[in-house]
Amino acid sequence: MEKETLISFRDFGFQYTAQAAPTLYHINLDIHRGEKVLIAGPSGCGKSTIAHCINGLIPASYPGKISGSLTVKGENAVKLGLFGLSKTIGTVLQDSDGQFIGLTVAEDIAFALENDCVARDEMHEIVKKTADLVDIRRVLGHAPHEISGGQKQRVSLAGVMVNQVDVLLFDEPLANLDPATGKQAIELIDEIQQRTGCAVVIIEHRLEDVLHRHVDRVVVMGDGRILYDGDPDTVLCSFLLQTSGIREPLYVTALKYAGVSPTPEMHPASLPQLVLTQAQKDQVKNWFFRQPSPVPGEDRPVILEAKAIDFSYEGGHHALKGIDVAIYKGEMLSIVGTNGAGKSTFSKVICGFEQPQSGSLTLNGEDLTALSIKERADKIGYVMQNPNQMISKTMIFDEVALGLRNRGVSEEEIRPRVEETLKICGLYPFRNWPISALSYGQKKRVTIASILVLRPEILILDEPTAGQDFRHYTEIMDFLRALNRQGVTIVLITHDMHLMLEYTPRAIVFHDGRVICDASAAQVLNSPEIVTQAHLKETSLYHLALLSGIESPEEFTRRFIARDQEVRK
Amino acid sequence: MTNLFNYIDRPSPIHRLSGASKLVCLLLWSVAAMTSFYTPLLVALTVLALIFFRMAKLRLKDVSFTVGIMLVYVALNNVLIFLFSPDHGVELYGSRTVLLPLPGRYSLTAEQLFYHLNVILKNACTIPPVILFVCTTNPSEFAASLNRIGVSYRISYSVALALRYIPDIQREYHDISLAQQARGVEMSKKANLIHRLKAASTILIPLVLSSMERIETISNAMELRGFGKEKKRTWYASRPFTPADYGSMAFCAILLILSLALTAINGGRFFNPFR
Numbered sequence: 001m002e003k004e005t006l007i008s009f010r011d012f013g014f015q016y017t018a019q020a021a022p023t024l025y026h027i028n029l030d031i032h033r034g035e036k037v038l039i040a041g042p043s044g045c046g047k048s049t050i051a052h053c054i055n056g057l058i059p060a061s062y063p064g065k066i067s068g069s070l071t072v073k074g075e076n077a078v079k080l081g082l083f084g085l086s087k088t089i090g091t092v093l094q095d096s097d098g099q100f101i102g103l104t105v106a107e108d109i110a111f112a113l114e115n116d117c118v119a120r121d122e123m124h125e126i127v128k129k130t131a132d133l134v135d136i137r138r139v140l141g142h143a144p145h146e147i148s149g150g151q152k153q154r155v156s157l158a159g160v161m162v163n164q165v166d167v168l169l170f171d172e173p174l175a176n177l178d179p180a181t182g183k184q185a186i187e188l189i190d191e192i193q194q195r196t197g198c199a200v201v202i203i204e205h206r207l208e209d210v211l212h213r214h215v216d217r218v219v220v221m222g223d224g225r226i227l228y229d230g231d232p233d234t235v236l237c238s239f240l241l242q243t244s245g246i247r248e249p250l251y252v253t254a255l256k257y258a259g260v261s262p263t264p265e266m267h268p269a270s271l272p273q274l275v276l277t278q279a280q281k282d283q284v285k286n287w288f289f290r291q292p293s294p295v296p297g298e299d300r301p302v303i304l305e306a307k308a309i310d311f312s313y314e315g316g317h318h319a320l321k322g323i324d325v326a327i328y329k330g331e332m333l334s335i336v337g338t339n340g341a342g343k344s345t346f347s348k349v350i351c352g353f354e355q356p357q358s359g360s361l362t363l364n365g366e367d368l369t370a371l372s373i374k375e376r377a378d379k380i381g382y383v384m385q386n387p388n389q390m391i392s393k394t395m396i397f398d399e400v401a402l403g404l405r406n407r408g409v410s411e412e413e414i415r416p417r418v419e420e421t422l423k424i425c426g427l428y429p430f431r432n433w434p435i436s437a438l439s440y441g442q443k444k445r446v447t448i449a450s451i452l453v454l455r456p457e458i459l460i461l462d463e464p465t466a467g468q469d470f471r472h473y474t475e476i477m478d479f480l481r482a483l484n485r486q487g488v489t490i491v492l493i494t495h496d497m498h499l500m501l502e503y504t505p506r507a508i509v510f511h512d513g514r515v516i517c518d519a520s521a522a523q524v525l526n527s528p529e530i531v532t533q534a535h536l537k538e539t540s541l542y543h544l545a546l547l548s549g550i551e552s553p554e555e556f557t558r559r560f561i562a563r564d565q566e567v568r569k
Numbered sequence: 570m571t572n573l574f575n576y577i578d579r580p581s582p583i584h585r586l587s588g589a590s591k592l593v594c595l596l597l598w599s600v601a602a603m604t605s606f607y608t609p610l611l612v613a614l615t616v617l618a619l620i621f622f623r624m625a626k627l628r629l630k631d632v633s634f635t636v637g638i639m640l641v642y643v644a645l646n647n648v649l650i651f652l653f654s655p656d657h658g659v660e661l662y663g664s665r666t667v668l669l670p671l672p673g674r675y676s677l678t679a680e681q682l683f684y685h686l687n688v689i690l691k692n693a694c695t696i697p698p699v700i701l702f703v704c705t706t707n708p709s710e711f712a713a714s715l716n717r718i719g720v721s722y723r724i725s726y727s728v729a730l731a732l733r734y735i736p737d738i739q740r741e742y743h744d745i746s747l748a749q750q751a752r753g754v755e756m757s758k759k760a761n762l763i764h765r766l767k768a769a770s771t772i773l774i775p776l777v778l779s780s781m782e783r784i785e786t787i788s789n790a791m792e793l794r795g796f797g798k799e800k801k802r803t804w805y806a807s808r809p810f811t812p813a814d815y816g817s818m819a820f821c822a823i824l825l826i827l828s829l830a831l832t833a834i835n836g837g838r839f840f841n842p843f844r
Contacts, residue, residue, distance in 0.1 A: 055793055083798040091793045098786035101794075102805075103709045103733055110805035115795035117803050127805070159794065353747040377751035388778045389745050392771040402771070406753030450752065 003032040006088070006166055006199055007054060011068035014049060014058065023049045025224045027068070033166065036193060036200040038210050038232070041221035042245035043469040047203045050221075051171045054201065055091040056082035073166070086112070090160025094172040094467075096152040097144070105147065106131075106140040109158045116163075130158045133195070134188065149339055150181040157192065167199045168192070174206050175467045178338055178495045179537035186212045205469045207241070208249035208540065211269050220244055232269035237262045247470040247498075251540040254560050255280075257567070258287035271540050276547060284548040291559040297505060300328040303489055304350070304380075304458060309359035311349055319345040320356065321513040327458065332481065332490040334500040334521060337510030338535040343493050346510065347460050352376040363457070377403075381456035385463040387443040390450070396422070396438075397431050400450045407454075417453055424486075425449040425479070441472040445479070458489045465499055474568070477503050497525060497537055501561055509534045522561070526554040575632070577704045582813065583625035588710035589717035589807070590814035595702045596718075597821035601828040602695045606687050608840040610831055614694035614824070622697055625705050632700050639700075643692045647685055651675075658684035664843045680843060687839075708732060713804035722802050730787070741779065746772050 009029040015022040024046045031037055041047045052058040053070055060082040070077040072088055080088075093099045102108030106127050113123045131137045134154040139147050147155070153173070160168065170189065174182040190213040193200045204210050207218075211232060218235050220228040222244040228235050235241065241248045252268050255261075260280045262268040267275060276284075304327040311320040319342050327333065335343045348354045350361065352373045361368040363379055384390050393399040400421060404414045422428040425445045430438065435446060444464065451459065464480065465473045473496075481503060484490045494500060500507050500521045507524045509517040517530045524530055525539050541560055545553035578584070583591075602614055629636065650657065658680035659665045666679040706714070712729035716722045750756055754768045791797075832838050 057789055057793070060792065061789060082792055083795055086793055086795050093786065093790055093793075095786055098783060099790035101730075101787065101791055103729070107709055107805045111791075111796070112794040114802045114805055115798055117799055117801055120803060120805070120807060120809075123803065123805055163794075348747075351747075351751060353751075373747065373750045374753050374755075377753070382748060382751055384744070384748050386779060388782065389741070389775050390748055391778070392749070392774040402754075403752040406755070454752075 003034060005030050005032055006073055007031040007201075008071045009050075009053075009068070010070075012053070012070050013067040014053060014064055016062060016064040019064075022065075023224050024053075027226060029219065029226060029229065031167065031199050031201060033199055034193075034197050035216050036190075036214070037202070037217045037219060038207070038215045039201065039203045039219045039221060040205055040207050040210075040246050042205060042471055045221040045244075046224040047205075047221050048171060049224075051091070051169060051201075051203050053077070054085075054167075054169055055089050056080070056085040086165075087163060088165055089167045089169055090163055090165035091169045091171065092153075092156045092160060092173060094175045096149065096156050096176065099156055100144040100152060103143060104140070105136060105142050105144075105151075105155050108144075108155055109140075109162060111159060112163050126162055130162050133161065134158045134192070148181070149177055150184055153177065153181070153185050154188065157188070161192070161196070165198060167201060170200070170202045170204070172204055172467070173202065174204055174209055178535045179209075179497050180532075180535035182206075182209055183212055183537055186210060190214070205246055207246055211249060211271075214270065220246065231264070233264040233267055236268040237264055245469065245471045249540055250498075250560070251544040253564065254541055254544055255284065257560070257563055258284040260284065271543055274544075274547065281548040284544070285550055288545075288548075288550055288556055288559060291563055293555065294558055294562040297331070300330055302326045303329040303364060305360075305362050306346075306350070307360045309346070309349060309356045309361065311345060311354060311356040319513055320349065323359070323513075323515055325508060325515060325518070327489060327491065329457075330484070330487055330489055331506060332484045332504050333492070334504040334507040335491060335493045335510060336495070336500060336507055336524075336534060336536065341510040341534070342513040343510045344462065347382065347462065347491070347493060350376075350460065351380055351382045377456070378454055379456055380458045380460065381451035381454060383447055383451055383459065383461045383464070385466055387440070387447045390447045391435055391443065394434050394436070396427060396433055396435055396446055399435060399446055400453050403450060403454045421449045421453040424452065424483070441468065441475060444476060448479075452483070452488075456488070458491060459483070460491045460493070462493045463495065464492060465494070465496055473499070497539060501525060501539065501557065502565065509536075520558075522554050522557040526557060575635075575704060576706065576708055577627065577631055578707075579626045581624060581626045581705070583621060583701065584705045585811075585813065586705075586817060587808040587810055587814050588706045588714035590810060590818050591702050591706055592714045592718055593818050594821040595698055597818070597825045598698050599695055601821070601825040602691060604838065605828045605832060606691075606839045607828070607831045607835060608687060608690065608842075610828060610840075611687065611690035611694055615690055615697075618694050618697040618701075622701060625701055627701070627704055632704060635700055635703075639692070639696050643689060643696075646692070647688060650685070650688065651681070655681060657681065661839055662841050662843045666843070683842065707806065709806035710804075710808070713807040716802075716804065717807065723797065726796075734783075737783075738776070738780065742772065742776055745775050745779075749775075 007030065009027045012024060012027040013022050014024040039047050039050060049058065052062060056077065058064065059066065059078065066078065072080060072085060077085060100108055101111050109127045109130055110123050113126060128137065131140055134157055136151055136154045136158065139151060144152065173185055177185060186209060189200060202210055215232050217230065218228065218232045219226055220235060220240060227244055228240055236248060236252050251271060252262060260283050267273040306323055306325045309320050309323040312318045323346060335346065337343045345354065349356050352371065368376060391399055393402060397418060400418045401414050404417060419428065419431070422431050425448060427445055427449060435443065438446065465476055468476065477499060480490055492499065492504060504521055507519065507521040508515055509524055509530055511534050516533060517524055525536060526542055528538065531538050539557060541557045542553040545556040550556050602611065605611065655674050659678055661684060662680045664680060667676050668679055669677040671677060712725040715725035715728065746756065749771050754771050755764060756768055
């Protein structure tokens with residue numbers, strides 16, 4: 001029986017008022033009741049624009065020219081308008097912090113009901129029921145900062161479910177979540193769909209993470225067009241994902257390296273259902289034995305050493321409990337852990353933003369504690385997550401020169417130094433551009449350049465690739481690696497498992513104010529205990545190795561990464 | 570962190586009143602206290618305010634920060650009044666009783682002292698109820714209360730949102746300021762004024778830019794969930810009025826009438842012991 005069509009795009013096109021060319025061309029797409037559809041594609045491919053069309057933010061908040069038609073439950077979407085559409089479509093935005101409107105969990109869930117003038121007592125009833133559905137009844141009275149990232153996602157979901165919507169639309173639901181929470185979010189979406197029978201549309205470029213649970217259809221977009229619309233198994237067997245800048249699941253890449261060409265019959269879209277013949281398993285195994293083991297790096301001198309660092313915030317929160325960490329000259333390392341595990345606090349202590357109550361901190365054997373923030377910054381550079389939090393000038397040159405000018409360096413010396421830094425960062429051609437004309441990734445580079453110009457020995461970056469698609473991620477990380485090869489020690493605070501595996505040989509894991517593991521990234525991700533405690537996620541390579549009968553999944557991971565780096569170069 | 574808006578959750582009859590009726594009471598009370606200079610009434614109101622304070626189970630140390638600021642304000646207020654019009658009391662009460670002769674206009678008169686006493690009493694009977702309202706009204710109920718007394722719900726909600734985001738913005742300001750200090754922006758008092766203004770701009774521009782992002786997100790989130798659809802809205806946190814609510818509003822209304830009546834009977838706003 002044909003299922004009811006809820007959303008239907010027919011030869012749909014859209015052009016933002018402020019833009020010269022359309023963002024969407026000739027879109028034909030149907031979403032049916034009870035279906036789960038993943039819309040994937042690189043940044044700028046138009047997938048968020050599609051989401052905005054579905055929920056009505058286009059044209060209500062982002063005006064532009066529409067061609068073709070979009071109908072929701074048979075009615076013209078533009079006529080229904082933002083409010084009309086909100087009865088059918090519930091949108092969960094990417095930033096679960098930003099979309100938290102109410103002062104408490106209960107009020108946030110009730111927000112849509114309040115706007116519908118639902119009577120108070122009825123509202124309290126519905127909120128309770130919905131909270132039970134997503135299992136957050138216990139935290140109804142809590143404020144947003146008192147609950148975890150995963151709970152916030154549940155609250156956002158409950159907040160749209162009170163409307164009894166037919167479609168749940170998720171706009172990059174994984175962007176701000178740690179790996180384990182992201183996995184739970186995908187599981188939660190799946191459960192809710194099964195319980196309510198609504199249609200689910202997920203906009204996301206992290207394909208492997210979404211495929212953790214079954215998806216009916218994958219829609220691949222590129223340059224404003226739909227490139228593929230069909231079952232997930234088939235698309236994984238093609239080369240479409242690589243050419244359109246979406247990262248395929250690591251285990252699929254590994255199979256391809258081993259010479260196993262996936263076919264839809266093998267069910268490559270779901271790791272638990274993946275079927276490999278004995279011959280194929282042997283192929284993977286043989287590839288593993290043929291791959292050379294990557295050479296471990298040589299021993300390096302210690303550059304920064306923290307000993308027994310203890311720190312509590314004013315309110316009494318004991319954020320760091322006896323931290324011992326040594327960072328070696330010229331290395332590139334990850335600091336990982338859940339939100340609140342202490343990794344950001346630790347970096348603040350290193351930069352002198354916070355003063356530890358006890359412990360010692362030395363750089364090249366020299367005590368740091370007496371140095372001011374500014375003095376430390378000459379040696380240790382800190383790049384914030386959101387470039388907009390750092391940029392204060394309109395021109396690129398001035399922004400990069402700011403730190404030098406503040407230090408009283410002469411203009412004759414500033415010019416060559418800034419230009420040299422801009423060249424390193426690939427920004428030299430833009431040196432006379434206003435910053436507002438740059439993309440997010442380029443802005444990120446400007447902020448890195450503005451720190452780099454001070455010639456720090458260590459560079460600390462907070463989530464350098466958050467919210468970036470595969471291409472920008474590779475761009476930023478390759479750039480950082482090139483810097484690292486020029487001798488800058490780089491410390492990355494991150495949630496991204498791929499980043500940690502691929503770019504940083506060493507990883508330090510924080511949990512509840514302590515260092516619980518200090519080992520190679522491959523080792524960390526192959527130790528189930530650490531993975532659970534620190535809210536990380538095992539890589540799919542681990543499971544593929546086990547499936548193929550390889551006894552050392554850790555070594556398999558390492559060899560795969562070495563090979564992958566060569567291929568992608 | 571010290572917070573001016575500090576809801577303190579304790580079980581008390583004052584806490585149990587709905588936010589809307591407390592807001593009405595506060596308004597009635599303030600008008601009653603502000604229109605009158607009738608000293609016995611002001612004394613009575615001050616005593617009542619302190620009793621209510623006690624009933625709400627608030628302790629002085631809960632609100633010491635706010636009280637401190639208020640005391641500084643009251644002191645400053647009185648000093649300035651004396652500096653600019655040391656004879657204001659004389660004009661008001663129509664007599665001049667010099668207690669301490671001082672140079673120029675600044676002789677200390679009993680009338681002026683009595684006027685200052687009234688000013689202090691006025692502060693003493695208006696400030697505690699404000700603190701009382703802020704400390705015993707759940708912030709969640711605040712927007713609902715404003716809306717209930719007739720303020721449009723869009724404005725009420727904006728006020729509530731602003732209150733909610735103050736801590737976030739403070740935290741962000743702090744982070745940005747540290748990162749800019751690391752780039753050598755001098756924030757200490759060592760730098761001269763122009764330097765410091767420039768320094769402030771290197772923090773404010775990023776702060777404004779990132780706040781704009783935040784505003785776009787929140788306004789999209791609100792519209793997607795139907796904010797602004799209807800002319801009215803209901804409130805999850807609102808509470809129905811109880812007899813205590815009606816009682817307290819009636820009580821404050823009587824106080825206001827009393828205050829106005831005293832002004833009328835007395836033939837002026839001022840209680841004059843010098844006549």
